[in-house]
Amino acid sequence: xxxxIHTEEHVNLKPPTSTxxxxxxxxxxxxxxxxxxxxxxxxxxxxxxxxxxFINWALINANWTSSGAECHQSGGACWSIIHANIRFILxxxxxxxxxxxxxxxxxxxxxxxxxxRNRNWWSKNLLYTWLAGLIIMGLLMKGGLFxxxxxxxxxxxxxxxxxxxxxxxxxxxxxxxxxxxxGRQSRLPVIKSLTVIYIEMIxxxxxxxxxxMSAIIFPLFLPEGITINKILRAQVAIIMFTAAYVAxxxxxxxxxxPKGQYEAADSLGLNYFQTMRLIILPQALKIVIPPxxxxxxxxxxxxxxxxxxxxxxVLKTTQSTLSNPQWxxxxxxxxxFVGMIYFVCCYFMSTWSRRLEIELHTGR
Amino acid sequence: MNESPKIEDIEAKPDNAIIKIIDLHKWxxxxxxxxxxxxxxxxxxxxxxxxxxxxxxSTMIRCINRLEEHQRGQIIVDGVELSNNLKNIEKIxxxxxxxxxxxxxxxxxxxxxxxxxxxxxxxxxxxxxxxxLAMYYLEKVQIAEQAKKFPGQLSGGQQQRVAIARSLCxxxxxxxxxEPTSALDPEMVKEVLDVMxxxxxxxxxxxxxxxxxxxxxxxxxxxxxxxxxxxxxTNTPDNFFDHPEHERTQLFxxxxxx
Numbered sequence: 001x002x003x004x005i006h007t008e009e010h011v012n013l014k015p016p017t018s019t020x021x022x023x024x025x026x027x028x029x030x031x032x033x034x035x036x037x038x039x040x041x042x043x044x045x046x047x048x049x050x051x052x053x054f055i056n057w058a059l060i061n062a063n064w065t066s067s068g069a070e071c072h073q074s075g076g077a078c079w080s081i082i083h084a085n086i087r088f089i090l091x092x093x094x095x096x097x098x099x100x101x102x103x104x105x106x107x108x109x110x111x112x113x114x115x116x117r118n119r120n121w122w123s124k125n126l127l128y129t130w131l132a133g134l135i136i137m138g139l140l141m142k143g144g145l146f147x148x149x150x151x152x153x154x155x156x157x158x159x160x161x162x163x164x165x166x167x168x169x170x171x172x173x174x175x176x177x178x179x180x181x182x183g184r185q186s187r188l189p190v191i192k193s194l195t196v197i198y199i200e201m202i203x204x205x206x207x208x209x210x211x212x213m214s215a216i217i218f219p220l221f222l223p224e225g226i227t228i229n230k231i232l233r234a235q236v237a238i239i240m241f242t243a244a245y246v247a248x249x250x251x252x253x254x255x256x257x258p259k260g261q262y263e264a265a266d267s268l269g270l271n272y273f274q275t276m277r278l279i280i281l282p283q284a285l286k287i288v289i290p291p292x293x294x295x296x297x298x299x300x301x302x303x304x305x306x307x308x309x310x311x312x313x314v315l316k317t318t319q320s321t322l323s324n325p326q327w328x329x330x331x332x333x334x335x336x337f338v339g340m341i342y343f344v345c346c347y348f349m350s351t352w353s354r355r356l357e358i359e360l361h362t363g364r
Numbered sequence: 365m366n367e368s369p370k371i372e373d374i375e376a377k378p379d380n381a382i383i384k385i386i387d388l389h390k391w392x393x394x395x396x397x398x399x400x401x402x403x404x405x406x407x408x409x410x411x412x413x414x415x416x417x418x419x420x421x422s423t424m425i426r427c428i429n430r431l432e433e434h435q436r437g438q439i440i441v442d443g444v445e446l447s448n449n450l451k452n453i454e455k456i457x458x459x460x461x462x463x464x465x466x467x468x469x470x471x472x473x474x475x476x477x478x479x480x481x482x483x484x485x486x487x488x489x490x491x492x493x494x495x496x497l498a499m500y501y502l503e504k505v506q507i508a509e510q511a512k513k514f515p516g517q518l519s520g521g522q523q524q525r526v527a528i529a530r531s532l533c534x535x536x537x538x539x540x541x542x543e544p545t546s547a548l549d550p551e552m553v554k555e556v557l558d559v560m561x562x563x564x565x566x567x568x569x570x571x572x573x574x575x576x577x578x579x580x581x582x583x584x585x586x587x588x589x590x591x592x593x594x595x596x597x598t599n600t601p602d603n604f605f606d607h608p609e610h611e612r613t614q615l616f617x618x619x620x621x622x
Contacts (some may be wrong), residue, residue: 035579260464260468261468263462263464263468264462264464265470266430266457267460267461268428268481268486268530269482270485279470283470360472360517364493
């Protein structure tokens, strides 16, 4: 048998140029076999067929500033529908002179969300900042204090409404869902059966019917003279609905936990709540980050269903713009715009969750 | 190891038994897994339990800290009887350390956090004290330099030593070992046994379920053989290995000591 001796010059050889750089990438990913080369060409051809007219329409022939009437003359996209109606799309029926208030509230909300992305910043102070931020946001929206005119909540609409329903909806549904999942795993038969009934009932009903119930049936049961805000009722319906789905996802994570983890915690003398809080939930919730985020993303998009109880969320305000005769017929542009808003929010959630997964990975 | 006293010199104290098991029975459904178990363990005593798989040896030691519930008989640990009383169970679990076959470290916590968890949350020890305590025991199982790592980054033998240190941080009066070396690669068995032997040197009360017969010979005061849920034979290591009384024991030994 030949003896292989490693000499020095073999150690630092560069890889052959044909496997690195753009050429290497193309060879490895697009043309590694004859049929892959064929597929690549086919896909490039289809992309060209589809994308070229789209780019033509959306960018090259587009109208950016012309009026609706002028738009109707040209074949390109009519983006002026967006900025001509941006105030109504974003803020609905909120009185225009006061629209700086929801705008400020949204800026505060986004700043807080971005600050909370970084796990190293999670602290008591951040919590207090959130509380202060929430109070300020509420004050800005509602007014009635410090010389701000009072704006009733039936005038709230547009993006602030969508964000409010989803951020508070998700923030409340997640812990509630975790609690429900723990309840479903409980050894106490009463708690267990109550949570099972709750989860199965809610999951067996479409969100639309829950929203209808909250809007129409629920007030019938209230004593006379007492009304509960419509937005609040919709909010509660969204929370209840999302929590049931979160609960089932979290239960999956709980079931994936090896029995040994419970036993180790038990043998150290930790009680039930310590075991759950310190050992089981941190691991179980981490496992189910991807499906949880799916549930949360779909809940975020489902907030658009509040249109059926006549709340003007951002999708509804966009749609209303289209009923203006001047802008009729430009639904593609309007829906593309509002689609972008939804996409940005969902993409934010999804990248954040991926980052969280990487940060929480501990090598097993 | 020359400076420490020979293990044989550390006798079990003649005091009252620290663990008393009286007429213990347990069923899994219809299956009678433990039958009429009687056992007294004196402070500083070291007992090795062996037997074929399914003989109930793990179940027996798991009953001692209530990872399994027994249906008949009594288990009294340090004067406290195990019953459905949660306070008693918690009290006993604080005093009984357990080491598992599969280590069962908490993978989302660092080694140091694994060790400080019990002292901080169960014994309410201040964090810095708990960390000192943890470092002391990590030093002792010779793994202090890994304190900041996560369990997944350690070898099996290292993980098991961490698991032993984690139990020791609770300053238990008794340590239970449930086949602590069976899940290890062969070359890592010794490092774990060495830690267990040094624990024996310090007079720890130990009940060890294991098939490491060398360990049993050199460390145990008594060797117990279980089969089909019964204690078949209890003997001194010398007698157990050289003159086993029961046919069943002889058969078992002939099968594992080839």
